[in-house]
Amino acid sequence: MSLHGRMNEKVDMAIEKTKKGGVGNLFDIESPMAIELRRIMIQVGRQLDLDRKRALMITSADRGEGKSLFSLHFALVLAYHLPSRILLLDADVRRPVQHTVFQSKVSPGFANLLEGNSSVEEAVNHTRINNLDFMAAGTTSGHISNLFGANRVRHLVEELQKTYDIVLLDSPPVVPVSDPLHYIDAVDGCLFMVMAGQTPKDVCKRGVEILRSSGANILGVIANNLGEVLPYYYDQKYYGYDKSRKKRRA
Amino acid sequence: MDPFQDETQSAGSGFDPMSLLRAFWKRKMLFLIPFILCLSMAVVIIRTMTPIYESSGQLLIKFDSMNSRLLQDPSRRYGRARNIDAVAYHEMDMLLTSPEFMEMMVRELDLHDALRETIVDSVAVGMSEEKSVRRAMNHLRSMVKIKRDGGRLFRIAVRDPDPELAHKLAYYLVDRFVEEYRASQAAASTSTREFLEQRLEFYKTDLEEAEKALLEFQTNQASAALMDNPINATNLSKAQRNLAEVKERYEGQDATELAENGRIVHSILGSAPSTTSYSADMVIHSTISEMEDLGLDIQLFEEGDRNAVELETRLGLLRVRLNQRIEELVALNMPHLASRERNQVSQYIYFSLFRSGKKNVIDRLETKIREFRRFAASQPGQYARIAELQDELDSARGLVQSIEAEITSQTMNIEASLSEIGMQIKVRQRPVLSYNPVEPDKMKLMALGVILSFGIGIGLVVLSIFLDRSFTTVLQIERTLGLPVIGTLPAIQDDHFEKKKKIRILRWAAIVLGILALGAIGFLVIYPRLS
Numbered sequence: 001m002s003l004h005g006r007m008n009e010k011v012d013m014a015i016e017k018t019k020k021g022g023v024g025n026l027f028d029i030e031s032p033m034a035i036e037l038r039r040i041m042i043q044v045g046r047q048l049d050l051d052r053k054r055a056l057m058i059t060s061a062d063r064g065e066g067k068s069l070f071s072l073h074f075a076l077v078l079a080y081h082l083p084s085r086i087l088l089l090d091a092d093v094r095r096p097v098q099h100t101v102f103q104s105k106v107s108p109g110f111a112n113l114l115e116g117n118s119s120v121e122e123a124v125n126h127t128r129i130n131n132l133d134f135m136a137a138g139t140t141s142g143h144i145s146n147l148f149g150a151n152r153v154r155h156l157v158e159e160l161q162k163t164y165d166i167v168l169l170d171s172p173p174v175v176p177v178s179d180p181l182h183y184i185d186a187v188d189g190c191l192f193m194v195m196a197g198q199t200p201k202d203v204c205k206r207g208v209e210i211l212r213s214s215g216a217n218i219l220g221v222i223a224n225n226l227g228e229v230l231p232y233y234y235d236q237k238y239y240g241y242d243k244s245r246k247k248r249r250a
Numbered sequence: 251m252d253p254f255q256d257e258t259q260s261a262g263s264g265f266d267p268m269s270l271l272r273a274f275w276k277r278k279m280l281f282l283i284p285f286i287l288c289l290s291m292a293v294v295i296i297r298t299m300t301p302i303y304e305s306s307g308q309l310l311i312k313f314d315s316m317n318s319r320l321l322q323d324p325s326r327r328y329g330r331a332r333n334i335d336a337v338a339y340h341e342m343d344m345l346l347t348s349p350e351f352m353e354m355m356v357r358e359l360d361l362h363d364a365l366r367e368t369i370v371d372s373v374a375v376g377m378s379e380e381k382s383v384r385r386a387m388n389h390l391r392s393m394v395k396i397k398r399d400g401g402r403l404f405r406i407a408v409r410d411p412d413p414e415l416a417h418k419l420a421y422y423l424v425d426r427f428v429e430e431y432r433a434s435q436a437a438a439s440t441s442t443r444e445f446l447e448q449r450l451e452f453y454k455t456d457l458e459e460a461e462k463a464l465l466e467f468q469t470n471q472a473s474a475a476l477m478d479n480p481i482n483a484t485n486l487s488k489a490q491r492n493l494a495e496v497k498e499r500y501e502g503q504d505a506t507e508l509a510e511n512g513r514i515v516h517s518i519l520g521s522a523p524s525t526t527s528y529s530a531d532m533v534i535h536s537t538i539s540e541m542e543d544l545g546l547d548i549q550l551f552e553e554g555d556r557n558a559v560e561l562e563t564r565l566g567l568l569r570v571r572l573n574q575r576i577e578e579l580v581a582l583n584m585p586h587l588a589s590r591e592r593n594q595v596s597q598y599i600y601f602s603l604f605r606s607g608k609k610n611v612i613d614r615l616e617t618k619i620r621e622f623r624r625f626a627a628s629q630p631g632q633y634a635r636i637a638e639l640q641d642e643l644d645s646a647r648g649l650v651q652s653i654e655a656e657i658t659s660q661t662m663n664i665e666a667s668l669s670e671i672g673m674q675i676k677v678r679q680r681p682v683l684s685y686n687p688v689e690p691d692k693m694k695l696m697a698l699g700v701i702l703s704f705g706i707g708i709g710l711v712v713l714s715i716f717l718d719r720s721f722t723t724v725l726q727i728e729r730t731l732g733l734p735v736i737g738t739l740p741a742i743q744d745d746h747f748e749k750k751k752k753i754r755i756l757r758w759a760a761i762v763l764g765i766l767a768l769g770a771i772g773f774l775v776i777y778p779r780l781s
Contacts, residue, residue: 033739033740036737036738036739037737039736039737040736040737043736043737044736070739191736192731192733194721194727194731195720196722196727197276197718197721198720199721200719200720201719201720201721201726201730202719204721204727204731205731208732208733220733220734220735220736220737221727221728221731221733221734221735221736222735222736222738222739223721223724223735223737223738223739224738224739225739225740226738226739226740
């Protein structure tokens with residue numbers, strides 16, 4: 001994956017707008033995207049009481065199904081709507097992404113904490129949003145597979161939950177790598193991303209089977225890219241909330 | 251509000267036309283791009299191709315049978331099973347594209363020199379005449395084509411980038427072709443005739459030999475009595491039958507008629523007139539002896555025989571001549587008699603002379619038959635040999651006669667095929683000078699482009715739909731994975747994704763354009779060679 005550098009500007013812009021009290025693109029209460037993210041938040045909230053301390057894992061069957069972008073947006077929405085302290089944790093050590101969004105270094109981060117080379121304070125980056133912090137993926141000198149032994153992830157998440165109410169783990173895909181299986185014990189639930197019109201059905205099925213056989217609590221599936229597969233579903237005109245049209249009428 | 255409500259409702263029906271339409275709509279570019287590319291390719295071809303002009307003349311062919319009655323066309327045995335148009339087409343095509351005709355055209359028009367002038371490369375300069383002629387022939391063959399217009403109509407078309415050259419060439423070719431075709435058709439009859447003539451010679455020799463053999467045998471082997479005896483084994487019974495008939499008539503009907511006539515004449519003249527003075531007359535004498543010969547011959551022919559009819563005619567003429575002569579003499583000798591009486595007298599004289607002639611015939615025939623029978627009885631070996639020779643002679647004569655008749659009909663055929671009225675091929679329409687190019691055929695190419703692009707586009711879309719193994723609806727996801735879908739996201743709008751998408755589109759466009767460019771180059775190289 002290449003850099004998501006421009007994403008940061010976007011987040012900044014959104015934050016600026018939020019600070020001003022205006023309604024930014026991302027947090028436009030009427031935008032289909034915001035509606036969907038809130039819906040997901042509410043659905044998750046019904047299954048897991050988000051007032052309590054929670055850890056959520058976002059995963060998918062294959063690469064490029066929009067886990068990282070969803071995690072980021074979901075974290076922003078949670079931070080906007082909830083009073084809780086939220087940590088976005090880039091748990092994909094193999095292909096880290098989130099640090100590029102926040103334009104920070106990749107280490108120290110998650111992997112360094114697991115190895116015990118770093119402290120939580122060093123690894124956490126503060127964002128401009130008060131109740132949202134971010135932790136990069138980090139690096140390891142050894143083999144990545146050796147990082148996750150002996151419930152290390154669970155212990156780490158428990159430690160992080162001392163500070164944060166909700167920890168979001170942006171995890172790797174389940175079919176190509178086995179890392180996410182180590183996170184299952186550490187989290188309260190999984191969100192499974194499916195890129196519609198792209199990921200083959202069998203691969204998705206296999207991913208879900210892997211998670212289930214590991215005893216994961218799959219909260220639900222998030223279908224991505226449906227706007228592309230089913231045009232007009234997310235067209236604002238479809239909902240009758242097209243502001244430009246209203247303006248024209250006026 | 252659930253945006254997928256309609257989907258849940260239609261889930262039971264299994265097939266959702268809307269989702270199919272959406273799937274099509276999603277892949278609209280897959281259809282549009284080949285469509286636009288194919289059409290633009292067709293436009294490029296139409297713009298860049300050198301226009302080719304065609305000039306053609308129409309020919310009408312007649313299929314009257316030219317075949318000999320003796321040498322029958324084997325195909326006729328199977329009725330009209332063969333398509334005459336197709337046969338004629340192949341015949342014409344074979345003639346038009348035959349190396350002989352092509353070379354003739356090239357040499358007559360000096361096309362090889364023209365070709366040598368147009369090609370100024372080193373190969374052409376050192377080209378031998380033979381080679382240049384062969385090249386010109388190939389070139390000419392690629393320009394000329396026979397087309398079937400149906401209903402016995404054919405078209406000789408010449409194509410060239412130069413419309414005037416095409417016209418001139420077509421004009422010349424049509425005329426020369428018609429000549430060649432007629433000549434080839436006449437050649438068939440001529441060869442039949444030649445063959446028949448050759449056979450005729452052969453059979454004539456046979457006939458002569460048979461005649462000679464018979465004559466020799468009769469002169470040398472058989473007795474002198476048979477020398478000029480017209481009686482032979484085949485006509486013997488006929489002769490005997492005829493003799494009996496004639497004899498009966500001579501003694502019965504003829505005798506009573508003459509007696510009656512004689513009584514009338516007796517009452518006119520008082521006495522029967524002498525016939526000797528009349529039979530002494532030179533004209534009458536020769537006529538009667540001629541009639542006797544004929545009368546003898548006529549008994550030996552079968553009824554309906556051509557020669558017998560001829561003899562009968564001659565005999566009739568002789569009778570008229572005899573009658574006239576007798577009337578003249580009677581008028582001269584007895585001027586005092588009335589014309590009716592003169593008629594009676596001359597009739598009586600004619601009748602008695604004729605009767606005496608008949609008597610002679612009977613006598614001669616009897617003698618001949620007797621001689622022949624005596625010979626046959628005394629010399630059975632020789633008799634058999636004569637009969638054999640006679641058979642040979644008869645069959646040889648029959649063959650020669652039928653071949654002569656066939657040759658006459660073939661000669662008529664040849665003359666007919668060479669004449670304007672009976673010719674087998676006609677120019678129905680002369681080539682016209684046309685400045686409207688036939689190639690590139692805009693309509694054809696555009697239609698081809700549209701059909702091809704439709705086919706490719708729809709094919710690609712259908713293929714991509716069939717090969718799509720991903721989820722397209724929420725329902726599918728829920729059913730397959732057995733999990734609730736708690737959220738549906740549009741493609742997250744992001745510059746990064748936009749850029750990736752653009753790169754993807756550009757990459758595909760480059761690939762498609764590359765394929766298209768290769769296709770266009772290939773087409774421009776191959777197409778001119780095809781036509």
